[in-house]
Amino acid sequence: xxxxxxxASSAFILRVSGFALAYVLQVVLARWMGAAEYGxxxxxxxxxxxxxxxxxxxxxxxxxxxxxxxxxxGDFARLHGTINLGTLVVLLGGSLIAAVATVIYLLSDxxxxxxxxxxxxxxxxxxxxxxxLVILNTGVFRGFKKIILALAPxxxxxxxxLLLLVAAGAALGVRLTSDVVMWMAAGSFGLVILMQGVxxxxxxxxxxxxxxxxxxxxxxxxxxxxxxxxxxFNVVIARTDVLMIGMFLSPEEVGLFNAASRTANLGSFVLxxxxxxxxxxxxxxxxxxxxxxxxxxxxxxxHLAFWPSLLGFAGVWLFAKPILSLFGAEYTVASTQLVILAxxxxxxxGCGLVGSMLNVTGYHSQSARVYGYSAVFNIVLxxxxxxxxGITGAAVxxxxxxxxxxxxxxxxxxxxxxxxxxxxxxxxxxFRKK
Numbered sequence: 562x563x564x565x566x567x568x569a570s571s572a573f574i575l576r577v578s579g580f581a582l583a584y585v586l587q588v589v590l591a592r593w594m595g596a597a598e599y600g601x602x603x604x605x606x607x608x609x610x611x612x613x614x615x616x617x618x619x620x621x622x623x624x625x626x627x628x629x630x631x632x633x634x635g636d637f638a639r640l641h642g643t644i645n646l647g648t649l650v651v652l653l654g655g656s657l658i659a660a661v662a663t664v665i666y667l668l669s670d671x672x673x674x675x676x677x678x679x680x681x682x683x684x685x686x687x688x689x690x691x692x693x694l695v696i697l698n699t700g701v702f703r704g705f706k707k708i709i710l711a712l713a714p715x716x717x718x719x720x721x722x723l724l725l726l727v728a729a730g731a732a733l734g735v736r737l738t739s740d741v742v743m744w745m746a747a748g749s750f751g752l753v754i755l756m757q758g759v760x761x762x763x764x765x766x767x768x769x770x771x772x773x774x775x776x777x778x779x780x781x782x783x784x785x786x787x788x789x790x791x792x793x794f795n796v797v798i799a800r801t802d803v804l805m806i807g808m809f810l811s812p813e814e815v816g817l818f819n820a821a822s823r824t825a826n827l828g829s830f831v832l833x834x835x836x837x838x839x840x841x842x843x844x845x846x847x848x849x850x851x852x853x854x855x856x857x858x859x860x861x862x863x864h865l866a867f868w869p870s871l872l873g874f875a876g877v878w879l880f881a882k883p884i885l886s887l888f889g890a891e892y893t894v895a896s897t898q899l900v901i902l903a904x905x906x907x908x909x910x911g912c913g914l915v916g917s918m919l920n921v922t923g924y925h926s927q928s929a930r931v932y933g934y935s936a937v938f939n940i941v942l943x944x945x946x947x948x949x950x951g952i953t954g955a956a957v958x959x960x961x962x963x964x965x966x967x968x969x970x971x972x973x974x975x976x977x978x979x980x981x982x983x984x985x986x987x988x989x990x991x992f993r994k995k
Contacts, residue, residue, distance in 0.1 A: 600816025628704025655690030
């Protein structure tokens with residue numbers, strides 16, 4: 562338990578730092594690039610992330626199961642085989658997806674984007690295998706419970722590298738267009754992969770690399786492919802708005818919306834940070850069948866997550882334009898979209914750790930179904946609203962989808978676990994006890 566909590570605490574600190582650094586990076590890029598070029602970069606990197614999840618075939622998540630299992634058993638041959646085959650799968654899968662996307666890109670004449678944005682998108686397609694490999698290597702370290710080695714390169718050092726590259730470019734007088742910054746992003750991923758490779762050889766057991774690999778591709782794929790669906794549903798929900806804005810509107814509007822979206826994400830920051838420590842605690846309480854303890858924990862999380870988020874939402878509502886002016890004066894026109902998105906994140910915080918409660922207590926298939934339906938609903942709603950209402954339509958679609966899956970998962974938590982996790986239900990329970 563103490564090892565788990567130390568690891569969770571390390572992850573908490575790293576994710577807090579990474580979240581803050583990522584936001585600073587977005588502000589710097591937005592100010593130095595301008596809305597149109599920033600939007601082109603944002604659109605390209607969003608496609609990289611979206612495609613990398615599918616290129617990896619869920620292997621990085623499956624490693625969280627197989628690495629601890631084989632490590633405990635001392636089965637370094639299968640462990641070596643899993644890592645080797647996973648590396649091959651993500652590189653080939655990511656490259657195949659990038660190749661198909663490139664063919665579509667060429668046939669559509671760059672989707673009609675301005676030259677730098679079109680080139681950035683093409684670069685983004687080929688960043689896909691690099692991003693997938695970074696995610697895979699992160700999964701290896703997480704499987705060995707080496708949390709700092711898992712998160713520091715991918716969630717902290719990568720942002721530092723990109724910031725340094727961008728700052729160096731600006732100091733040398735390089736025009737920071739979307740394609741130039743996309744090349745810098747590709748370079749940061751390459752450097753992180755080299756760092757991860759060295760750390761894996763130095764920090765992981767020597768017996769692992771000396772063992773002759775054994776491959777059980779069928780068994781591993783049976784685990785990784787269902788996990789791919791869950792990861793895919795989540796990334797569809799998270800990225801649909803930006804990707805579909807790029808399809809229907811201009812790169813500039815992508816940039817404006819992304820500034821609002823990144824800022825609104827701060828509303829779920831407290832909940833996401835708590836989840837780093839909360840998920841293992843939920844699993845531990847459930848394993849001990851301590852349901853009263855789980856209810857108390859859910860109640861504490863509800864208060865810890867909601868009230869700071871409510872304060873943040875009030876600040877966004879009152880000072881949306883000054884906040885967005887951090888990105889530059891041209892971004893203040895997205896203040897309405899910021900408030901709409903922030904309200905969705907407030908509901909997310911108010912419902913508590915509903916996804917984690919289902920996923921770590923054996924009800925992951927039920928949560929996957931909710932995410933799947935919500936992903937489809939999100940695509941349809943964005944497709945209907947964006948052409949008619951622009952980025953406001955995207956904000957409304959994302960807000961409605963966020964409320965939908967949170968309320969739905971909350972009902973499942975109440976039904977299957979008998980736990981009231983939302984701030985409303987917690988306050989009602991406290992009122993009834995008086």
